[in-house]
Amino acid sequence: MECKQFTLGRHLLSEFYDCDPNVLNNLSLIDSVMTEAATIAGATIVQKNFHHFSPYGVSGVIVIAESHLAIHTWPEYGYAAVDLFTCGDSVDPVVAYEFMREHLHAKTAFYSELKRGLLNSDSGQLLKAPFQVGQERQNALLEGGIAR
Amino acid sequence: MECKQFTLGRHLLSEFYDCDPNVLNNLSLIDSVMTEAATIAGATIVQKNFHHFSPYGVSGVIVIAESHLAIHTWPEYGYAAVDLFTCGDSVDPVVAYEFMREHLHAKTAFYSELKRGLLNSDSGQLLKAPFQVGQERQNALLEGGIAR
Numbered sequence: 001m002e003c004k005q006f007t008l009g010r011h012l013l014s015e016f017y018d019c020d021p022n023v024l025n026n027l028s029l030i031d032s033v034m035t036e037a038a039t040i041a042g043a044t045i046v047q048k049n050f051h052h053f054s055p056y057g058v059s060g061v062i063v064i065a066e067s068h069l070a071i072h073t074w075p076e077y078g079y080a081a082v083d084l085f086t087c088g089d090s091v092d093p094v095v096a097y098e099f100m101r102e103h104l105h106a107k108t109a110f111y112s113e114l115k116r117g118l119l120n121s122d123s124g125q126l127l128k129a130p131f132q133v134g135q136e137r138q139n140a141l142l143e144g145g146i147a148r
Numbered sequence: 149m150e151c152k153q154f155t156l157g158r159h160l161l162s163e164f165y166d167c168d169p170n171v172l173n174n175l176s177l178i179d180s181v182m183t184e185a186a187t188i189a190g191a192t193i194v195q196k197n198f199h200h201f202s203p204y205g206v207s208g209v210i211v212i213a214e215s216h217l218a219i220h221t222w223p224e225y226g227y228a229a230v231d232l233f234t235c236g237d238s239v240d241p242v243v244a245y246e247f248m249r250e251h252l253h254a255k256t257a258f259y260s261e262l263k264r265g266l267l268n269s270d271s272g273q274l275l276k277a278p279f280q281v282g283q284e285r286q287n288a289l290l291e292g293g294i295a296r
């Protein structure tokens with residue numbers, strides 16, 4: 001019999017490529033894009049920190065009541081690594097992903113949804129196991145890439 | 149010819165099971181354990197935020213000069229999800245993982261090291277590809293678990 005599962009946390013690991021470097025290096029813009037992404041995804045913002053690093057790049061974290069969102073940018077590569085970790089049903093991290101993709105002007109983007117804290121829905125017990133990979137999405141052709 | 153690669157970011161996704169629930173629900177203790185883990189791993193702390201949620205659980209994020217560390221705890225399950233995201237060679241996230249495992253009193257623990265922002269070390273070019281899974285570690289027998 002197949003074991004039904006649900007999960008305490010949904011963690012979208014997102015990679016954004018060929019983004020606008022001027023956006024990626026703009027502290028206040030990254031702050032506002034992340035904040036808006038959190039809001040439209042349905043998250044409740046608890047606290048946020050954004051920092052610009054020398055010579056390039058922004059790191060930012062938003063603690064939300066439903067876990068956290070984080071971004072690290074490398075403008076010199078046009079690359080941003082974004083984590084969208086949520087728990088509960090009231091927040092949809094995919095909505096945040098789509099908003100980020102659009103507003104970072106990413107020509108290529110991926111996400112993998114990692115299921116963290118798997119529960120057996122019949123027994124309610126936590127399964128002691130590593131995360132599992134759920135849905136994955138690719139928003140452009142894989143260019144110069146590598147097989148997974 | 150095999151393509152040599154290096155990576156902009158090392159992201160350890162850690163799962164800690166059968167932890168001490170009193171530790172997981174103690175805001176100041178989680179703060180001090182995470183802060184010490186960051187320090188002994190060689191990280192430079194930029195800012196940190198820790199919050200206790202009702203009725204149980206702590207969320208915390210430390211922004212470090214080398215990316216971020218994040219924790220979310222579910223004391224009722226004895227479970228903590230911990231992310232240790234670092235860039236550069238001066239910080240070793242595995243050191244932070246080992247420290248966390250010991251101080252959360254986790255009987256079972258896993259990590260997977262995800263390589264984010266892969267570069268071709270010959271050309272220096274960024275490869276437009278999803279993250280890759282590198283080293284994985286399991287620190288106890290898989291009990292009641294599921295195949296990956």
